Structures are given as structure tokens and as C-alpha cells.
Amino acid sequence: MELREITKRYPGVLALDGVSIGFEAGEVHAVVGENGAGKSTLMKVMAGAIRPDAGELWFEGTRYEHMSPQLAHRLGIEIVYQEFNLLPSLTVAENLFVGELKGHALWIDRRGMEEEAGRLFETMGVKIDPRARVRELSVASMQLVEIAKSLRRGARVLIMDEPTAPLTLHEVDILFGLIRKLRAEGITVIYISHRLEEIFELSDRVTIMRDGRVVELRQTADTTKEDLIRGMIGRQISELFPVRSPVSGETVLEVRSLCGSGDRDIHFDLRRGEILGVSGLVGAGRTEMARMLSGADPMESGEVTLEGKKLHIRNPKDALEQGITLLPEDRKRQGLFLGLPIDQNISIASLEQFSRFGVMLRHRQRRKVLEQIKVLRIATPSPVQLVKNLSGGNQQKVVLAKWLITNAKVMIFDEPTRGVDVGAKQEIYNLMGQLTGRGISIIMISSDMEEILGMSDRILVLYEGKQMGILERGAFSQEAVLTLASGYQGSEEGA
Amino acid sequence: MEKKTISTTFKRFLRHNAVLLCLALLIVYFSIRRPAFIAPDNIMTIIRQGACTGILAVGLAHVLIIGGIDLSIGAMVSLTSVIAGVFMVNHGWPVWLSSVLCILLTCLLGLISGTAIHLTFMPPLIATLGVMNIVQGLAYLANNGMPIYNIPESLRRVGQESLFGIPNPVIVWAIVLLIGWFTLMKTKLGRRIFAVGSNEEAARLSGINTYRVRAAAYGLCGAYAGIAGIVMTGRLNSGQTNAGGTLYIDALTACVVGGISMSGGEGRVPGIIVGIIIMAALSNGMVAVGLNSYWQLACKGLLMMFAVGFDSYQRVKKTAAA
Numbered sequence: 001m002e003l004r005e006i007t008k009r010y011p012g013v014l015a016l017d018g019v020s021i022g023f024e025a026g027e028v029h030a031v032v033g034e035n036g037a038g039k040s041t042l043m044k045v046m047a048g049a050i051r052p053d054a055g056e057l058w059f060e061g062t063r064y065e066h067m068s069p070q071l072a073h074r075l076g077i078e079i080v081y082q083e084f085n086l087l088p089s090l091t092v093a094e095n096l097f098v099g100e101l102k103g104h105a106l107w108i109d110r111r112g113m114e115e116e117a118g119r120l121f122e123t124m125g126v127k128i129d130p131r132a133r134v135r136e137l138s139v140a141s142m143q144l145v146e147i148a149k150s151l152r153r154g155a156r157v158l159i160m161d162e163p164t165a166p167l168t169l170h171e172v173d174i175l176f177g178l179i180r181k182l183r184a185e186g187i188t189v190i191y192i193s194h195r196l197e198e199i200f201e202l203s204d205r206v207t208i209m210r211d212g213r214v215v216e217l218r219q220t221a222d223t224t225k226e227d228l229i230r231g232m233i234g235r236q237i238s239e240l241f242p243v244r245s246p247v248s249g250e251t252v253l254e255v256r257s258l259c260g261s262g263d264r265d266i267h268f269d270l271r272r273g274e275i276l277g278v279s280g281l282v283g284a285g286r287t288e289m290a291r292m293l294s295g296a297d298p299m300e301s302g303e304v305t306l307e308g309k310k311l312h313i314r315n316p317k318d319a320l321e322q323g324i325t326l327l328p329e330d331r332k333r334q335g336l337f338l339g340l341p342i343d344q345n346i347s348i349a350s351l352e353q354f355s356r357f358g359v360m361l362r363h364r365q366r367r368k369v370l371e372q373i374k375v376l377r378i379a380t381p382s383p384v385q386l387v388k389n390l391s392g393g394n395q396q397k398v399v400l401a402k403w404l405i406t407n408a409k410v411m412i413f414d415e416p417t418r419g420v421d422v423g424a425k426q427e428i429y430n431l432m433g434q435l436t437g438r439g440i441s442i443i444m445i446s447s448d449m450e451e452i453l454g455m456s457d458r459i460l461v462l463y464e465g466k467q468m469g470i471l472e473r474g475a476f477s478q479e480a481v482l483t484l485a486s487g488y489q490g491s492e493e494g495a
Numbered sequence: 496m497e498k499k500t501i502s503t504t505f506k507r508f509l510r511h512n513a514v515l516l517c518l519a520l521l522i523v524y525f526s527i528r529r530p531a532f533i534a535p536d537n538i539m540t541i542i543r544q545g546a547c548t549g550i551l552a553v554g555l556a557h558v559l560i561i562g563g564i565d566l567s568i569g570a571m572v573s574l575t576s577v578i579a580g581v582f583m584v585n586h587g588w589p590v591w592l593s594s595v596l597c598i599l600l601t602c603l604l605g606l607i608s609g610t611a612i613h614l615t616f617m618p619p620l621i622a623t624l625g626v627m628n629i630v631q632g633l634a635y636l637a638n639n640g641m642p643i644y645n646i647p648e649s650l651r652r653v654g655q656e657s658l659f660g661i662p663n664p665v666i667v668w669a670i671v672l673l674i675g676w677f678t679l680m681k682t683k684l685g686r687r688i689f690a691v692g693s694n695e696e697a698a699r700l701s702g703i704n705t706y707r708v709r710a711a712a713y714g715l716c717g718a719y720a721g722i723a724g725i726v727m728t729g730r731l732n733s734g735q736t737n738a739g740g741t742l743y744i745d746a747l748t749a750c751v752v753g754g755i756s757m758s759g760g761e762g763r764v765p766g767i768i769v770g771i772i773i774m775a776a777l778s779n780g781m782v783a784v785g786l787n788s789y790w791q792l793a794c795k796g797l798l799m800m801f802a803v804g805f806d807s808y809q810r811v812k813k814t815a816a817a
Contacts, residue, residue: 317702337694
């Protein structure tokens with residue numbers, strides 16, 4: 001498959017500017033770039049979801065002006081989007097055959113579909129029950145079902161957009177195994193990811209995009225991480241993680257025998273200015289812990305003490321008033337008011353600061369919002385821009401700003417850099433460094449191993465709702481975290 | 496390419512100013528059919544006719560912005576009208592006291608709707624449909640279904656006379672508009688109403704007591720319905736069991752035509768003014784061209800479907816494009 005001089009213009013933005021890439025049969029071809037570099041637009045052009053303004057596509061020697069979803073299906077160009085296209089109330093098998101159910105005019109050959117689905121999963125080397133309802137599956141399994149759907153339709157080119165974002169390390173391994181298998185069968189895999197390590201682990205060649213253009217096409221083997229980052233952002237990133245002095249402050253937050261939402265007996269201390277990383281597989285109870293501490297969900301039992309004072313947290317309002325805030329994991333659903341402007345998004349949790357007798361004080365709010373926009377480098381022409389018009393990284397900064405202007409003492413960050421490009425990532429890390437410098441303590445949940453090892457002072461590891469241990473900085477290693485996260489009791493302190 | 500840009504610019508202009516264009520078309524059409532339609536007298540009549548619905552629409556806006564709806568406001572007008580009559584005529588209580596009591600009562604009814612919706616997660620449409628019937632039933636029960644006449648002179652004047660050439664109901668509406676605009680745009684409560692309507696879960700996680708905000712929105716909506724009911728009683732110079740009738744359809748259509756989205760989190764108060772004037776002009780114009788009241792009702796229903804349908808369609812299209 002080959003793209004030649006593809007151009008796509010949106011009002012005010014040149015999303016793709018004469019992009020030409022050739023994809024070879026049986027290669028894993030990574031596409032990297034910052035948010036807004038044009039990767040997603042490019043994928044949608046290939047899948048026929050959008051029509052380019054200029055350029056042509058070649059597929060196995062035939063020239064096409066543009067794709068359509070039907071044509072792409074017929075040619076075997078399949079795409080697995082970040083948001084899955086599955087019907088949650090149907091079974092796995094029904095989802096695989098959706099649109100072309102097996103059977104006759106009157107009845108459906110359920111047994112036949114299930115058997116075929118079972119065989120397909122067997123060749124893929126994954127264990128999924130074809131009779132299970134999709135909504136009961138884990139995110140990882142849903143993704144595998146999406147891939148199975150593409151394979152069943154006879155995929156020749158498989159496009160994957162950030163497939164590992166919701167997965168745990170173990171699940172990523174399964175996915176990678178599958179991708180290698182597909183490559184061996186001659187299927188072209190086009191792989192988009194923000195996680196650079198994955199690209200080195202998996203891909204044969206890598207295309208770097210920036211501002212709607214292809215900057216470079218390289219053999220992955222001859223490339224270093226620095227090359228990639230330089231290509232993506234057009235400048236050198238010296239060091240991803242800020243240098244922070246070790247903390248020795250007094251204990252701010254004490255959590256004792258916290259239970260609820262499947263978590264059992266969680267206990268830890270948090271020092272002033274400390275970053276406590278929380279690691280574990282998806283479903284290990286990390287988000288649940290964060291939600292209980294911040295009042296989003298009720299705790300069954302347990303004691304939380306902040307600065308020597310016992311807290312009774314019944315809802316997020318209580319937590320906020322005491323100085324505990326949560327940056328939730330799903331920013332669109334839990335963090336942002338997409339249809340409202342930036343200033344209202346930022347000020348909503350601190351209206352007391354900006355009002356007198358219930359009446360808003362516009363100037364005070366405006367000053368504070370502009371200050372945050374400047375400090376966080378939120379790219380926007382105006383503070384009254386609607387948040388839905390911002391890129392993912394800038395949206396995340398807006399949610400951050402909302403919590404920064406509250407008088408938080410303990411900030412809980414749940415996956416603070418998910419779906420955020422490298423440049424914005426580094427800005428968020430620096431910001432966390434500054435926060436701890438000001439005496440704010442941070443609990444950071446992350447599935448990004450590099451991030452958790454790079455930013456944390458200590459790492460708390462959970463496994464199926466149980467606390468497996470707390471690693472001290474000296475004992476940090478990927479193996480140590482993984483061992484605990486997969487349920488092997490460690491010998492470390494605190495378990 | 497050039498031609499395409501012009502046509503898209505034109506389309507965008509149409510979309511942004513659809514409401515004003517509708518108003519212009521209506522005026523042109525009715526004026527051609529009946530030149531008296533644009534006489535200053537008639538224009539004042541149109542605005543006067545719109546005033547009570549306008550007051551209702553301001554209250555309804557709060558509820559729509561929070562992502563709900565309140566169908567019971569028309570019935571609340573009827574209830575207020577009868578109860579006000581009972582208080583003022585049958586009991587002989589002062590006008591101001593009776594009015595305050597009525598407004599408190601409808602405010603309470605709104606609070607009950609809001610609470611029921613919040614606690615049971617009932618669809619607001621159904622909850623307030625139920626309340627609508629309860630309230631209408633109460634309106635019949637309050638005086639055994641009989642109208643009440645001989646309303647005190649001072650209230651009749653509020654409904655029927657003018658101050659400096661501006662009808663009193665219009666003055667009340669203007670004050671209500673101002674208060675509604677201030678509440679929604681300038682206060683903490685207003686901010687929270689928009690936030691809950693835009694994303695309730697994010698609002699909760701931002702430390703907002705969503706129950707209080709929802710109850711306040713429905714309570715205010717009820718209170719405004721009470722005010723509309725008092726003004727209506729003065730205008731009719733009697734307590735009528737069906738004073739509110741189908742006013743909620745007009746108020747809802749006016750809100751949506753005026754750009755207050757049915758899906759919550761979006762809307763501006765000034766839009767209501769244009770929406771109300773369109774509705775009132777339509778009613779008045781339909782009378783002027785001799786359509787009977789059955790046809791008028793059917794036309795209003797059709798208009799509501801167009802307005803709400805257009806709003807939903809725009810939204811789905813926008814989401815699909817993003």
C-alpha cells in the first residue's frame with residue numbers, strides 16, 4: 001500500500017500536507033508524532049473515513065483517488081480505533097459476525113458462529129469465550145475481539161491507533177505476540193503509539209510526522225529514541241524527568257486499613273512534597289483507591305488522617321475542602337466540560353475564590369485563568385475558547401489548572417499523561433516537580449513504567465485490591481515492580 | 496473552490512442566524528397578508544401576549560440548561576391562578592401575601608420534581624409529566640373546577656394596564672429576564688447549573704453538590720411559573736382552572752428556538768426574547784389571517800418539532816464530525 005502526496009485541509013488547519021508513505025507487505029510500520037501531527041487524519045484517509053483534498057492511494061498496483069469505508073473493507077484495509085466499535089450487549093461471536101450473521105433467512109447459526117470464532121481465537125493464540133457478552137470483557141479482550149473482527153474479514157493491512165494505551169504490561173505482551181504472528185503471515189501492521197519503547201520493540205520501520213508532514217522514514221534498527229523525539233518535536237529534549245531533591249518532610253497523609261470497591265487493607269504514609277507512585281495491572285484497584293480517597297466513591301472502612309486531623313470524606317466536596325483533589329483518569333467523561341469555555345472549566349472547583357455573596361467577580365477570575373494559561377502554556381487564542389476545540393494535551397492541562405488553583409495539599413493524579421504527546425508530557429512532569437517543591441504531595445497512578453520509575457519517590461504496588469508492597473527509591477527496577485504487580489509477595493518493606 | 500467557500504459561508508450565516516431569519520420571514524408574510532399586523536399597536540399586543548410565556552421561558556431555561564425539562568409549568572400557572580383567587584377573593588387576604596404564598600407553593604412543587612428526579616434517576620420528562628397532572632388535578636380541586644371572579648383591582652391593573660405606555664406584564668417580564676440573566680450568567684449558582692448540564696460527573700468530581708444545584712434549578716423554574724400565574728390571573732381578571740393550558744409548549748419552543756439546547760449546558764438568556772417574540776408573532780399572525788384555534792395548536796406543535804429536531808440534528812452532526 002502506498003500513499004502519494006495526500007493533502008487534507010480543514011478550516012484554518014492544513015492537517016496533511018503532501019504526505020507520501022509506502023507500506024510494505026508483512027512489515028510493522030510505526031507512525032509517530034505529537035498530538036496534532038496528522039497521524040489520526042492519515043489513518044482515517046486510509047480507512048476511507050475521510051476524503052483527502054488531493055493525492056492518491058495505491059493498493060496492490062491499483063490507483064484510487066480516495067477510499068470509502070466499503071472499499072477499504074473489500075480491499076482488506078482494517079482499522080482498530082481507540083474507541084472500539086463493538087456492541088456491548090451482544091456476544092463476542094455475534095460481534096465478530098455483525099452485519100453478516102451466519103445462518104438462513106429465519107434463524108441464525110449461533111453454534112456455527114461460535115465455533116468459527118473459537119477457531120479464530122485459537123489461531124490468534126488468545127483465550128476469549130465466544131459466548132461471553134462483550135460488556136463483560138476487559139478492555140484488553142475487547143481490543144482482541146476488534147482485531148479478530150478485522151482478521152475474520154480478511155485484513156491485509158491492519159491499522160492500530162494507540163492500541164496499548166488502556167493495556168497493562170502483561171496484556172501488551174499478548175498483543176505484541178499477536179502482532180508478530182500477523183507480520184509473519186504477511187499482513188502489514190501500521191502502528192501508532194506515543195510509547196516510544198514499544199516502537200523499538202515492535203516495528204521494522206518508523207515514519208515520523210510533524211505538522212502534517214512526513215519528517216523522516218527510518219529503519220527502526222538504525223534509530224535511537226533521541227532521534228525520534230528530535231524528529232517529532234523539532235528540538236532536543238534534554239531530560240524527560242525533572243531533577244528533584246529527595247524528600248524528608250513530615251508525614252502529611254496517613255491512610256490506614258482502607259477498604260472498599262474491592263480494595264482491602266491499604267495503608268501508607270505520604271510525606272510533604274513526596275510523589276508516591278501507584279503501580280499495578282488494570283483492575284488491581286488503583287483507580288478505586290484514588291476514588292475513595294477523593295470522595296468520588298464511598299469507602300467501606302478505614303482511616304484517613306491529613307496533617308494530624310482525622311477526615312470524614314463522604315463526597316468529592318468534602319475531600320476538596322480538606323485539600324485532597326483527584327485528576328481523574330478519563331478526562332473527557334470525568335474532568336472536562338467540553339461545551340464550556342476554558343475559563344469556566346478552570347474556575348469551577350474554586351468558585352468561592354472568585355465570588356462574593358454568590359456573585360462572580362469576573363476580573364479576579366480572569367486574572368487567575370490567564371496566569372494558569374501562561375504558566376501551563378495552554379495553546380489557545382483566548383480564555384473563552386471552548387474546551388472541545390483544544391488538543392488532548394491542552395485539554396489535560398485545563399483539567400490540571402482546575403486543580404492547581406484550589407488549595408490542594410494532596411493531589412491524586414490518575415494516569416496524568418495518557419494520550420498526551422512527548423512535549424506536553426515533559427511539561428506535566430516539570431509541573432509536578434514544581435508542585436512538590438511547593439510542598440504539595442502527589443499520589444500518581446500510572447501504567448507507564450518509565451514514568452512511574454522516573455517520577456516517584458516511592459512506589460506502592462497493588463494486586464487484585466491488595467497492597468503488595470512499597471518500594472523505596474533504591475529498590476526501583478522494572479522487575480521489582482512487575483514481580484509485585486503480578487502477585488508475587490515481595491520481601492520489601494511495608495507489604 | 497471559490498464558489499464552494501461562498502456557499503459554505505452562506506450556509507454558516509444561515510445556521511447562525513436561522514432564528515432571526517425565521518422572525519423576519521414571519522413578519523414579512525403576515526404583513527403582506529394583513530398590513531395591520533405591523534401597526535405599532537399590534538406589535539405591542541404581540542409583546543404583551545408573549546409576556547406570561549416569556550416569564551415561564553426564563554424559568555424553563557434554568558432547567559433546560561441543567562439538562563432537564565419541566566412540563567408542569569403550564570399546570571402551575573393554572574394552579575396559581577385558582578389558588579390566588581381562593582386566597583384573595585374567598586379569604587380576602589392581601590394581594591401581596593397571596594402572591595408570595597402562591598410563588599412559594601410553585602417553588603416547592605419545583606423542588607419536589609427536582610428531588611424526585613435526582614433521587615430516582617427518573618427521566619425528567621416523565622417525572623414532570625406526572626407532576627403536571629397532579630398539579631392540574633389540584634387546580635381543579637382547589638375550587639371544585641369553578642373559575643373565581645372579582646379579582647382585586649390592584650392585581651387586575653398589574654395584568655391589564657400600562658406604565659409609560661409599556662404594558663405592565665411586559666415590565667414584569669423584563670425584570671424577570673434581567674434576574675434570570677443575572678442568575679445564570681453572573682452568579683456561582685449559574686456557573687454550577689451550566690457545569691452540571693454540561694457534564695454531571697465532572698461537576699460532582701469538581702466538588703459540586705449536584706443535588707442542591709438541580710433542586711435550585713427546578714425550584715426557581717417553579718417560582719417563575721408562580722410569577723407567571725399571578726400576572727396571568729391579573730390579565731384574565733379571574734382565577735381560571737386552565738389559565739396555563741398549553742403554555743409550556745410555547746415556552747419550550749421559545750427556549751429552543753432561542754438557542755437553549757435540549758441537551759443541556761448551553762444557552763443564552765437574550766435568545767429567549769427572540770424566541771418568545773417569534774412564538775407570540777406566530778400566534779397573533781395566525782389569528783390575523785383567520786386560522787382557528789385548533790389549527791393554531793397543531794401549528795405550534797409542528798413548530799416545536801422543527802425547533803427541537805433542528806437542535807438535536809445539529810448536535811448529532813457536530814458530534815459525528817468531531
